[in-house]
Amino acid sequence: MGEVAASEERKQSLVFAINGERFQLSDSDVDPSITLLDFLRSRTPFKSVKLGCGEGGCGACIVLLSKYDPVLDQVKDSSVSSCLTLVCSLNGCSITTAEGVGNSKDGFHPIQERFVGFHASQCGFCTPGMCVSVFSALVNAEKTNRPEPRPGFSKLTVTEAEKAIAGNLCRCTGYRPIADACKSFAADVDMEDLGYNSFWKKGETDEEKMSRLPAYNPHSSNLKFPEFLKKEIKAGADLASKGYHWYSPSSIEKLQSILLKNEADHGTSMKIVVGNTGAGYYKELQHYDTYIDLKHIPDLSVIVKDQTGIEMGAAVTISKAIEVLKDASDFPLESKTVFEKIADHMEKIASGFVRNSGSVGGNLMMAQRKQFPSDIATILLPVDAIVNIMIGQKLEKLTLEEFLGRPPLDSRAILLSIKIPSCELTEDISTETDTKLLFETYRAAPRPLGNALPYLNAAFLAEVSFSRNSTGASLNTCRLSFGAYASKHPIRARNVEEFLIGKVLSVGLLYEAIKLLETTVIPKDGISHSAYKSSLAVGFLFEFLSPLVNTPDQISGGLCNGDNSSILRDYNSKIKDNNDKLNGTKFPTLLSSSKQNIQSGDDYPPVGQPVNKVGAAIQASGEAVFVDDIPAPGNCLYGAFVYSTEPLARVKSITFKSRSPPVGFNALISVKDIPGKNLGSTSVFGEEPLYADEFAQFAGDRIAFVVADTQKHADLAANLAVVDYDKENLNPPILSVEEAVERGSFLPLPPFVLPQQVGDFSKGMAEADRQILSAEIKLGSQYYFYMETQTALAMPDEDNSMVVYSSNQCPQIAQETIAQCLGLPVSNVRVITRRLGGGFGGKSIRAVSVATACAVAAYKLQRPVRMYVNRKTDMIMAGGRHPMKITYSVGFKESGKITALKLDILIDSGAFPDVSIIIPGGIIGSLKKYDWGALNFDIKVCKTNRPSRSAMRGPGEVQASFIAEAIIEHVASTLSVEVDTVRSINLHTYNSLGFFFKSAAGEPLEYTLPAIWDQLATSSSFHQRTEMIQEFNRSNKWRKRGISRVPIIQEVTVRPTPAKVSILSDGSIVVEVGGVDMGQGLWTKVKQVAAYGLGLIKPGGTEELLEKVRVIQSDTLSLIQGGFTGGSTTSESSCEAVRLCCNVLVERLTALKEKLMEEMGTLEWEALILQAYQISVNLSTNSLFIPDSTSVHYLNYGAAVSEVEVNLLTGETTILRSDIIYDCGQSLNPAVDLGQIEGAYVQGIGFFMFEEYPTDSNGLVTANGTWSYKIPTLDTIPKQFNVEILNSGHHQKRVLSSKASGEPPLTLAVSVHCATRAAILEARKQLGSWNGIDDPNSTAFQLEVPAVMPVVKERCGLDSVQKFLRWTMGTK
């Protein structure tokens, strides 16, 4: 080791604390590339940090990081993502995980307890991260000098509580209950605004409510910075291990020496790090020999404020920069405004936990070196920021523009600091003019609060003079920057600036400037949404300048109000108002008060009660054990798939890029290693191979399985695999349903899966007044985005058997597949499933191959093998929802009554059958929600060279819900009739319901949809709001609203399901069921039914019985015939199976109970069971519930009203409000069902509005992580979300009168899409009026799914600004 390093080497170890416990790592112990997440999960008992993405985009891995400042004697606490934080950077830090916040041994924290009571945890995979996020917000709020809050509350505000979790993803709950749990701590919360929970009852006073919440005392925080650490803290550490070096230099000079030394040791690779968050974007696929952490160099963390501006060291975090920029009261107004706006914009970068560790300098270096679409670079460009850099010994001062414009700096270049200069007015303020400095920043991104890269960002600085004697404003200076639109780096639109400067602003001038801008902001070729990005630039410039243009009010419609004298004075407030309105942030908080109206039943207590979810508390503390949390058995190996990147090719060989075997490599398993049949899954629907046998059938197909000593090494090795393909003499792959039709590539559909045609189509068409013929709709896929990716652990056991822990919705299918694959009897394979971190259909057949791959490797190597599939691979292989193409012809009366509908549907099943043959049934079952008169269809399930699609939540049904509404809308627009009228007129009568659904229609009284339809119109004030929206649309040009009411009818099928109930000697009860709990609350309902069922024999209430019931993991050798969990009915059928078991036990105990009662008068449950044990009553039983043929199918009803607002300049859609009424029969557990309804609905919003799942021309998925795949977040769900669960009373054929809730509500989310279409319709009508032509095509249009911002904007007119200006000028 060289001189410098030796002088740095104060310490050969790294000391930090985790949950108060001291950890010391010696130099040989630590590889500097190890992340905190890896360390926690592999080397500590703390498994609450979950790997959701590994790229900073989901929040599942969040910890609280505390740093002690010995000089100030202060502790700084912030949330950070452990998946990006490097362990070596933690010397002297204290880490708190969810277990440290609270746990089952030391007591749960009120956050965790409130999560339980607000029903805010379903699968629980996101929950620890959520809890730590809000914990961090609480800790920091208490440090402020705000006034002491009311007892029991914190200093946190509602807005802060919401923002604290805005970067965390949850795929189950729909966020509303999570937000409520967090807001319940806020000092300014209105208790009325907090939603359904198990703490209080309706009508209680605020004080009563408060007293029922788990107590929170801000002064008794369990967060104490460990004293031992305070003592040990020293400035830095230098770790040397296994040839790696970690340096934490404490001065620029030392940094220079290390760099010099590194240069001398040519060939060594080096990485400079601050927060290491850049690794979330630029994935680390290589090892570095040297790491240099810049955080300990004071010069790089210093902040200097003087009248010339604010200069910050490059290592200053974005959060710190925001804090400093917001505290600019010492500066003149102009500068203060600029600083504050920069800070506001920075708050939309990533999420809090990334900003807390990501540095400003790191961001700019990524922009400089790698063309990262940085926000910081764009917003600092117009303010003439200056940067100081160091290359070797040389220091340079550059403008940001020069810095960005240089060729990528080499790895020795260090960014030292960034200076944001103060802004001043250059013009003298004379009596003749008003002069003002204007600064605005913009970004259009899928999520308004951040955690999404922008499609385009912009920042404009202008000095404007308004002459009191003339008619307009003129620009003295003007700087316009645009970035993130796939340019090399942000640019200044100099030609536009020069054009504008010195001229009086007018509509004409603005128009010319915009024309010029169109030729300036041009994304590079091949970029998606490129025209949209250019139109955003226009929209932003228009938004910036139009308030200055002197136009009559009737033209401006809110953006330019024509009031000359106040133009400048009011500019900021006008702009703010516009921004707020346009950006959908006009609400003081993200969510407004929502109502949950529950009518629960008490016929079968405790069934019907909102019992808290089983295991919710340990989910919140992170103690709940998911498959990947099971401690690795000794000798465990790890696997990763090698997948095909070709859609159809012969696999000739697999080698590795590196000459030597990859680090940690153990084996490469492929088809030739399978001892039995090559099976990835087998079921009644068909089979698929485990590994490509000669041919890879699609991009993403499993070719082989790399086995290594750690998961990281297995992933890296799989990445290094090179597959040699051969495509000679092969037909081209089938990549679309059209090609499948041409080549006759279909899955055979057995008659039992084919739905029945309804009525006579020709007759219906003959009765029609009007017809639409051969219209087309196309629908794409959706990824499950379970927070826990696919995972399994396989362990060879004695007697040639295999035990497999699998996160799986159908353990039985996994068991059968593994047995065939290994050539073993089924009895030699035990598949165990305890809980899933979300499934949504993606962990049924698709999970089987993961379990099987681990089992095959374990069998061959005779060692345990596990795999946690990384997010990218998971997304590439998953397949997701079925894409389809629909061609329809429909006949209808002038009144809007539809008389006949015919559909030709082509479904893309992908390469293998999976469960695709059930999709036609799903489509037709849900399509029949309207009375089409006659319904005729031809459905083909196309076999293509794409990943196999599986039954994603609402399979076929959600698409059908859209198809039905698209047809209704088409009919309405053809007739120029209100869509709602056409919907109402085509709702089923009970008679037509029977005609379409036969016996599934049930009894007349069970058909609740007409009542729901009317009730929803009243409860949501649908008609009044429709009128208000018309008024709104008349008076607003750049924002349009739409409202829509849609019904659903969804048919579900009840399947046979087993259960086993055993009463143990102390009276405790163990239940096993066929159904798997994947967050949907199945265990909770089962527990309630067990308590109810056994309560029939228990003397006294059932409350204590509930506490005695324990539902345990499914184990395929303990309870057979488990089937699969899906289709929304497994909860109720598992409950019924349990009830049947309880009936048997009750019967067995009745005689004894009567005898004992007679003898003793009273009888305790424990005494009864003890006696039963003594006389050998059989207290364990199992049963297989088989629904009788008349009750297999039934219908679910609901309706939703949604109102949205569309920003015509950006295409952003804000969901203002959704109201749902859903019939749950007599809900088994209304809290669980409410969670299912809200969660499903938000997942549906994802499908309809956000989730693009594109592929390249080979069919290889390109949206393969959180950067590109955007599920809904807290800031994109309905602002107001009212849900009513209708208790429709007694249903004789249903399980304890209950109905399903898991999937049907998802299809209701189509209401948001329909409302968006309604808003766009208004935009198009307006555009038509600007065009001066009454074009009927303007109202007949299709809105694609998902209606992402570019799509919406395109439908509203990419050139709407230009058209408006031309219209204003009187030209066309």
Ligand SMILES: Cc1cc2nc3c(=O)[nH]c(=O)nc-3n(C[C@H](O)[C@H](O)[C@H](O)COP(=O)(O)OP(=O)(O)OC[C@H]3O[C@@H](n4cnc5c(N)ncnc54)[C@H](O)[C@@H]3O)c2cc1C
């Ligand atoms: C999930 C997520 C979302 C994000 N969203 C946005 C967004 O919307 N808009 C946006 O603008 N940014 C976004 N970012 C980027 C984020 O701002 C940067 O990752 C962060 O600022 C980088 O800082 P860091 O300290 O973590 O850098 P590091 O990751 O430590 O370093 C990044 C790179 O810069 C180099 N480097 C760092 N500091 C210096 C220096 N002083 N001198 C020389 N080289 C240096 C490193 O060697 C490395 O190559 C996002 C990041 C994440 C993880």
Ligand code: FES
């Ligand atoms: S796993 Fe770290 S943010 Fe997703």
Ligand code: FES
């Ligand atoms: S509960 Fe949030 S992801 Fe499942």
